[in-house]
Amino acid sequence: MFDSIAPRYDLLNRLLSFRRDIAWRRRLANSVARHRCQRVLDLATGTGDVLLALAQNNAAHLAVGIDLAPEMLARAQQKLAKLKAPQTFSTIQADAQITSFQNNSFDAATIAFGIRNVQNVSQTLREIIRVLKPGGRLFVLEFSLPANPLLRAIYLAYFRYAVPAIGGWIARNRAAYAYLNQSVEAFPYGPKFCALLSAAGLIDVSFESLTFGVAAIYQGVKSCG
Numbered sequence: 001m002f003d004s005i006a007p008r009y010d011l012l013n014r015l016l017s018f019r020r021d022i023a024w025r026r027r028l029a030n031s032v033a034r035h036r037c038q039r040v041l042d043l044a045t046g047t048g049d050v051l052l053a054l055a056q057n058n059a060a061h062l063a064v065g066i067d068l069a070p071e072m073l074a075r076a077q078q079k080l081a082k083l084k085a086p087q088t089f090s091t092i093q094a095d096a097q098i099t100s101f102q103n104n105s106f107d108a109a110t111i112a113f114g115i116r117n118v119q120n121v122s123q124t125l126r127e128i129i130r131v132l133k134p135g136g137r138l139f140v141l142e143f144s145l146p147a148n149p150l151l152r153a154i155y156l157a158y159f160r161y162a163v164p165a166i167g168g169w170i171a172r173n174r175a176a177y178a179y180l181n182q183s184v185e186a187f188p189y190g191p192k193f194c195a196l197l198s199a200a201g202l203i204d205v206s207f208e209s210l211t212f213g214v215a216a217i218y219q220g221v222k223s224c225g
Helices: 002-016 020-034 049-056 070-083 121-131 149-171 174-186 191-200
Strands: 039-043 062-067 089-093 106-112 132-143 202-210 215-222
Touching: 002 020, 002 070, 002 149, 002 174, 020 049, 020 106, 020 132, 020 202, 020 215, 039 049, 039 121, 049 062, 049 070, 049 089, 049 106, 062 070, 070 089, 106 121, 121 132, 121 191, 132 191, 149 174, 191 202, 191 215
Parallel strands: 039 062, 039 106, 062 089, 106 132
Antiparallel strands: 132 215, 202 215
């Protein structure tokens, strides 16, 4: 599905989010930079927008983006080359649930709008914790639902009807953009997702709502014990 929408993926991200997705990823990169994370793993990297944000913010010395979709990765590599990102920034085709990285390899892991797409969320979180160094941080950027009832109703109407229509028109794949709202509505968010992070073994779990609650950044730390 993601390979099929790769040619129009970035365009639709900007259009459907009114370009807020750029600001959200920049905020994610700023959070990584604030904690001086030198080695970063970006899971479900897609077309590499988080990698670009990390490079532009000098947020990491080394960053590796992994994804299962080769067409998405091809576009990520093109964008990194165009930006003239450091040679220590790279992409690998891999499954976020089972990677080949050694234990305790990364200072931080990021995943933007990808955790709800994996088959097994708990397994993916355990894998992320495995490859993080003790004291390493996970940053998750994901959609959520506004708490305000009126905003929530407007948001859901937009997600359920406008987004599939626009996606079908531009990407010629209405089903992919119908899946978007279905996956967002079905996925736990806010305190419920924080509970999943804690259950996986992370400590100091917190989240920050973005843009009236339509997205959030979650953080958690791998215990040093």
